[in-house]
Amino acid sequence: MELIVALGIGMLTGSGVWLLLRPRTFEVIVGLSLLTYAVNIFIFSTGGLRSGALPVLERGVAGDLAQHADPVPQALVLTAIVISFATTALFLVLLLALRGLTGTDHVDGREREE
Amino acid sequence: MSSWTDHLVIAPIVVPLIAGALMVLAGEGRRTINNILALASVAGLLLVALALVGLADTAAQAPSQTRVYRLGDWPALFAIVLVLDRLSALMVLLTSVLGVAALVFSFARWYRAGAYFHPLLQFQLMGLNGAFLTGDLFNLFVFFEVLLAPSYGLVLHGSGIARARAGLHYLAVNLAASLLFLIGVSMIYGLAGTLSMADLAARFGELRAEDRALVEAAIAILGVAFLIKAGIWPLGFWLPTAYAAASAPSAAILSILSKVGVYAVLRLWLLLFGGDGASAGFGGGFLMIAGIVTIAFGSFAVLATQSMPRLAGASVLVSSGTLLAAIGMGQAAVTSGALYYLVSSVFAIAALFLLIELVERSREVGADVIAVTREAIGDVEEEAEQSDEETGIAIPGTMAVLGMSFLACALVLAGLPPLSGFLAKFAILAPLLASGADLGAADWTLLAALVLSGLATIIAMTRVGIDAFWASPGATLARVRVIEIAPVLGLLFLCVGITVKAGPVMRYMETTARSLHAPQEYIRGVLPPSRAERSAP
Numbered sequence: 317m318e319l320i321v322a323l324g325i326g327m328l329t330g331s332g333v334w335l336l337l338r339p340r341t342f343e344v345i346v347g348l349s350l351l352t353y354a355v356n357i358f359i360f361s362t363g364g365l366r367s368g369a370l371p372v373l374e375r376g377v378a379g380d381l382a383q384h385a386d387p388v389p390q391a392l393v394l395t396a397i398v399i400s401f402a403t404t405a406l407f408l409v410l411l412l413a414l415r416g417l418t419g420t421d422h423v424d425g426r427e428r429e430e
Numbered sequence: 431m432s433s434w435t436d437h438l439v440i441a442p443i444v445v446p447l448i449a450g451a452l453m454v455l456a457g458e459g460r461r462t463i464n465n466i467l468a469l470a471s472v473a474g475l476l477l478v479a480l481a482l483v484g485l486a487d488t489a490a491q492a493p494s495q496t497r498v499y500r501l502g503d504w505p506a507l508f509a510i511v512l513v514l515d516r517l518s519a520l521m522v523l524l525t526s527v528l529g530v531a532a533l534v535f536s537f538a539r540w541y542r543a544g545a546y547f548h549p550l551l552q553f554q555l556m557g558l559n560g561a562f563l564t565g566d567l568f569n570l571f572v573f574f575e576v577l578l579a580p581s582y583g584l585v586l587h588g589s590g591i592a593r594a595r596a597g598l599h600y601l602a603v604n605l606a607a608s609l610l611f612l613i614g615v616s617m618i619y620g621l622a623g624t625l626s627m628a629d630l631a632a633r634f635g636e637l638r639a640e641d642r643a644l645v646e647a648a649i650a651i652l653g654v655a656f657l658i659k660a661g662i663w664p665l666g667f668w669l670p671t672a673y674a675a676a677s678a679p680s681a682a683i684l685s686i687l688s689k690v691g692v693y694a695v696l697r698l699w700l701l702l703f704g705g706d707g708a709s710a711g712f713g714g715g716f717l718m719i720a721g722i723v724t725i726a727f728g729s730f731a732v733l734a735t736q737s738m739p740r741l742a743g744a745s746v747l748v749s750s751g752t753l754l755a756a757i758g759m760g761q762a763a764v765t766s767g768a769l770y771y772l773v774s775s776v777f778a779i780a781a782l783f784l785l786i787e788l789v790e791r792s793r794e795v796g797a798d799v800i801a802v803t804r805e806a807i808g809d810v811e812e813e814a815e816q817s818d819e820e821t822g823i824a825i826p827g828t829m830a831v832l833g834m835s836f837l838a839c840a841l842v843l844a845g846l847p848p849l850s851g852f853l854a855k856f857a858i859l860a861p862l863l864a865s866g867a868d869l870g871a872a873d874w875t876l877l878a879a880l881v882l883s884g885l886a887t888i889i890a891m892t893r894v895g896i897d898a899f900w901a902s903p904g905a906t907l908a909r910v911r912v913i914e915i916a917p918v919l920g921l922l923f924l925c926v927g928i929t930v931k932a933g934p935v936m937r938y939m940e941t942t943a944r945s946l947h948a949p950q951e952y953i954r955g956v957l958p959p960s961r962a963e964r965s966a967p
Contacts, residue, residue, distance in 0.1 A: 413586075418594075423598060423602070
């Protein structure tokens with residue numbers, strides 16, 4: 317499981333960084349979204365990758381991390397998802413505004429001179 | 431949680447939050463209500479910040495130097511804490527002073543240049559105060575986002591192509607920085623099992639050697655995120671463009687935004703590596719070199735530019751670089767000088783941004799911007815605008831007042847006597863020179879960088895000043911109203927104030943720097959006694 321998760325994070329990050337460095341705003345926003353996914357999975361994995369761990373406390377089971385999934389990374393990743401969702405929406409608005417104002421989708425607002 | 435003063439610590443976050451929320455509810459149309467709310471909120475913030483500085487300063491006599499506010503009154507270690515010490519009180523005070531200045535300036539006309547200026551400003555203040563007060567890493571991330579979200583709005587405030595272009599870069603760079611922040615934070619949690627800064631510092635000594643390297647890497651990743659905010663070379667190319675494009679009151683507030691990064695470095699770095707633990711001084715050399723290269727880059731940027739807003743943006747870089755280089759020296763005396771420099775440069779740069787708008791207006795640049803935005807918003811604004819222009823009180827001797835203010839800004843930024851900039855640079859350099867005859871290469875480089883950056887600043891500002899005030903033939907002076915020049919003069923007056931009262935101010939900075947360099951005090955203040963003692967060396 318570790319290998320699959322690590323490969324997944326790596327592929328998402330790699331594609332994300334490559335797209336982030338592209339000159340079109342749409343590519344940039346897709347790149348940022350991919351990077352966000354990669355980071356979210358990374359945060360989630362810091363709690364340890366285990367299957368079948370209890371998510372909430374149960375009667376008769378000691379409340380320690382041996383039996384339960386670590387709740388803190390889950391809380392962190394929820395916050396991170398909400399925040400990145402909001403900022404991506406804001407980026408989309410700005411992207412459209414820039415497209416409307418300049419008539420091009422280049423990140424600098426103008427095409428490079430040949 | 432006995433007396434009401436205990437709850438004062440959370441006021442800098444709650445007051446602007448409520449004010450901003452009420453403004454959104456009241457709607458953009460009710461200007462009088464919004465104006466009164468905004469004014470009441472920033473005035474209240476200023477009073478609270480003054481009270482907090484008083485509290486933090488008197489706490490020196492008490493056994494614990496820090497005041498801890500546990501949110502929800504959960505027991506320590508479970509609670510997310512707000513921590514008030516001298517540094518955070520100082521930063522909150524700076525924020526609220528800038529808040530007042532930007533708000534009063536915006537009353538003249540800027541708050542009408544686009545939608546929701548007032549609520550954005552309030553949320554911005556809330557985010558800044560939260561970031562300065564929090565004692566938890568993830569909470570710091572959340573407040574970073576809270577302060578960045580309105581700042582995107584403020585950079586774009588007033589609309590126009592230049593702002594949209596600069597705003598897009600600003601947004602993309604900061605989103606990427608936030609992702610780095612998250613990676614760093616989650617690595618730290620995965621390895622150290624805590625996100626509280628004090629607890630992390632306490633546990634730092636107990637980490638296994640192989641984990642320690644990873645935690646250091648995680649903190650370095652966090653540091654990159656902070657340094658992007660501070661605009662350090664080579665991560666700060668977005669900064670001058672974004673700051674120059676922003677409208678004047680937004681830029682004044684943004685000038686403290688770059689200091690949030692510096693604050694975070696100062697707080698975390700000294701907390702984790704300031705003592706004499708296993709990895710003391712980790713990355714100090716890097717901070718120092720990065721700071722000096724940033725000073726150099728900023729100085730060249732200052733010299734290279736002809737336009738005033740870009741000059742101000744470049745001087746933000748110089749000031750960030752100076753701060754980081756001074757912090758990187760890792761000496762308490764130098765840090766206290768750096769704190770004094772921080773206050774002085776934040777006031778001066780904010781005043782400069784406001785002033786530039788007034789000066790540029792005479793050259794019909796500002797007028798264009800307003801015309802464009804008016805077109806964008808629609809003609810509804812037209813009538814109010816005109817009646818307002820009639821009633822505003824213009825000041826006499828516009829040119830003289832603007833010129834003298836510009837001169838004062840130049841003196842503070844370049845670090846020439848008699849204003850606070852000189853004292854600040856002197857306070858940074860004096861401990862280095864006094865320490866003995868054997869000055870290292872690092873000391874000499876810092877000395878040279880500070881002096882040469884001052885020279886570059888004064889050359890550039892003289893050139894731009896001559897161009898603006900003496901050599902613009904037939905420039906028709908725009909009317910400058912009292913309400914616009916008052917914040918500039920107020921900020922410059924504060925610079926004079928900290929020069930005249932340099933003794934008490936420096937004493938405060940020295941105590942602050944000493945307690946920053948002795949992180950045990952902070953850890954003992956935040957953690958329960960059993961936990962804190964375990965970490966004692």
